[in-house]
Amino acid sequence: MLSDGLKQATENLVIQDVYFESINADVLEREFFLKNASTSSEQACLQQKFGVKRLAQEESDNKKLVYFTFDAGLRWTLTDDEEASEDDIKQNVLAHIECEIVACYLLKSDVAEEHLKEFAFKNSGIHVWPYWREFLTSTCERLRLPRVMMPTVRFQSAPIEEAE
Numbered sequence: 367m368l369s370d371g372l373k374q375a376t377e378n379l380v381i382q383d384v385y386f387e388s389i390n391a392d393v394l395e396r397e398f399f400l401k402n403a404s405t406s407s408e409q410a411c412l413q414q415k416f417g418v419k420r421l422a423q424e425e426s427d428n429k430k431l432v433y434f435t436f437d438a439g440l441r442w443t444l445t446d447d448e449e450a451s452e453d454d455i456k457q458n459v460l461a462h463i464e465c466e467i468v469a470c471y472l473l474k475s476d477v478a479e480e481h482l483k484e485f486a487f488k489n490s491g492i493h494v495w496p497y498w499r500e501f502l503t504s505t506c507e508r509l510r511l512p513r514v515m516m517p518t519v520r521f522q523s524a525p526i527e528e529a530e
Contacts, residue, residue, distance in 0.1 A: 371481035372488060379432060379471040379485060384497050387435060387466040393509050395460040410460055411446035412514070415439045416498065418486045419466065423473070430473040434486045438498045439464035440514065463505050467494050 368376065393399065402409055419437040423430065441462035443455055469490050477485075499516045506514055 369484065371478065372484050375477045375481040375485035376489060378474045378477050379482075380474065381469065381493055382431070382472050383468075383470040384493055385468055385470075386497075386501070387468050389465045389501075391461075391463040391505055391509060393461040393511065398460050399511060410442040410444065410512075413441050413443060413446075413455075416491070416495075418483075418490065421479070421482060421486060423482075430476075432471045432473050432482060434469045434471075434490045434494075436467045436469070436491070436494050436498070437464075438467060438494075438502075440502060442511070461509070461511055463502055463509075463511075465498070465501060467497055469493050 398410070416438045417436065418434050420433075420435040422433045422435070424433070425431070439462065441464075442460040444458040444460065445455060471490075496518075499518070502514060502516060506512065
């Protein structure tokens with residue numbers, strides 16, 4: 367069941383565009399993937415992120431636009447130790463693919479920021495996820511990284527940060 371605020375946001379936000387703001391991909395240890403071509407996906411640990419990073423509003427030409435920026439990424443590491451520090455994990459990164467994807471919406475009528483955040487958290491990812499999934503799949507192929515099969519739908523796993 368939708369909350370009243372989410373229902374209001376859903377009725378007043380109309381998707382206009384989805385685009386990539388930034389892209390970063392690198393294979394840091396090519397030899398690992400060449401030597402372990404058939405088993406690299408079992409030997410390396412995958413870590414992923416996908417969530418709303420930023421919310422921004424803009425008004426131009428009597429139109430109000432809302433932008434939700436998503437942070438998405440996947441990295442192959444040699445460690446999956448949950449107690450390892452981020453620095454230790456970074457030293458064991460074999461490859462990574464990261465991007466920021468923006469979903470732009472037309473705002474037909476004012477909606478409280480808390481309801482926009484709820485919409486971003488619960489709904490906007492559905493518009494962005496297919497772009498991330500396709501980008502990840504094609505980038506893995508282009509970089510000759512192991513194929514990664516992402517599910518067709520992914521729900522937000524992290525709360526939105528405060529708007530910048």
